[in-house]
Amino acid sequence: MSKKIRKAVFPVAGLGTRFLPATKAIPKEMLTIVDRPVVQHVVDEARAAGIEHFVFVTGRNKGVIEDHFDMAYELDDTLAKRGKVKELEALKQDLPAAGAASFTRQQGPLGLGHAVWCARDIIGDEPFALLLPDMLHHTRGKGCLAEMIEAHAEHGGNHIAVAPVPEDQTHQYGIVGVLDAKAKVSQIxxxxxxxxxxxxxxxxxxxxxxxxxxTIFDLLAKQEKGAGGEIQLTDSMIALAEREKFFAVRFDGDIYDTGSKIGFLAANLAYALDRGDLGPQLREEIGRLLGR
Known part of the structure; x- marks a missing residue:
């Protein structure tokens, strides 16, 4: 029987240079998709999938992320005194339970593989989830990680979420080969x-x-620098695949790369249009702008 996936790693040490000057003082992960920070949307996905412990790999000037996932006593007190019960309850619901969030530093920009390796002592000897906060997986149905955890419970091994891209764009991405490209879950x-x-x-x-x-941690510890002079996670996954099974879990929703300006703007529109309090009026406003 496969071990339960209890912990998730969130690499949030990146500089966000594509969004300067906005990210000069604000971490890119704290830029908002409508009224929730990007990283909160990803944590929401993990919590909905049953994750119990949230591990953030941070860097310099990322303290605001830690503050976001902590109580804000002055704000809570002000909301309570003003009778803002709904807002106060919403803030409390977003908080991880006491002791359920850990923060560790990645002291240098050494790549995704190095960021994952920095979480090794917190994760320990159990399988774990890894979610890149830049990538929002938007769906009205079951979340991407929830589907992956179900697949892991059935198949064990390692799992990677995948989605199709046009054939003429494959050179821009990390690509997997699978036994059955049309299956929801297929061996890589x-x-x-x-x-x-x-x-x-x-x-x-x-x-x-x-x-x-x-077992990925042992490989990452020995992994030499690859593309861009960084320790690449893909290099260690390729090595791990020689001894352990990997499965692709196909995600059928929409994916927004919020690390790009167009992806960020599109995500804001998609998430806002899905909301009953914003969608109808936003559609009218979009129509007005397009009609100029």
């Missing part, structure tokens, strides 16, 4: 980072959600 036969045009094993790209066995 190969992984390659940004394959040259015309060489991709499929059109299924890695979307920023993973379930990994703790």
């Amino acid at each position: 036969t190969g992984m390659v980072e940004k394959p040259p045009k015309g060489t991709a094993p499929s059109n299924l790209h890695i979307t920023g959600r993973y379930i990994l066995q703790p």
Whole structure:
């Protein structure tokens, strides 16, 4: 029987240079999609999937993320005195339980693989989820990580969320080859980072959600720097795939890369349009703008 996935890692140490000057003093993960920070949306996905412990790998000037997932006594007191019961309850619901959030530092920009390795002592000897906060997986149904945890419970091993991209764009992504490209869950036969045009094993790209066995940490500890002079997670996953099974879990919702300006703007529109309190009026406003 597969071990339960209890913990999730969130790498939030990036500089967010594509959003300067907005991210000069504000972490990119705290930029808002409507009225919730990007990182809160991803934590919401993890909590809905049953995650019990949230591990944030941070860096310099990221203290506001830790503050966001803590009580704000002055704010809570002010809301209570003003009778803002709804707002106060919403803030309390977003808080992790006492002791359920951990923060560890990645002292240098050494890549995603290094960020994951920094969480090794908190994760310990159990499988864990990894969620890239830049990548929002938007769906009206079951969340991406929830689907992955169900697949892990059935198959064990390691799991990667994937989604199709146009064939002429596969060279821009990490791509996996699978036994059955149309199946919801299929065993992975190969992984390659940004394959040259015309060489991709499929059109299924890695979307920023993973379930990994703790054996990945030993490989990351020995992993040499790869592309961009960074320790690449994909390199260690390829090595791990030689001894353990990897499965692709196909995500059928919409994916927004909020690390890009267009992805960020599109995510704001998509999440706002889904809300009953904002959607109708926003549709009218969009129509007005397009009609100029």
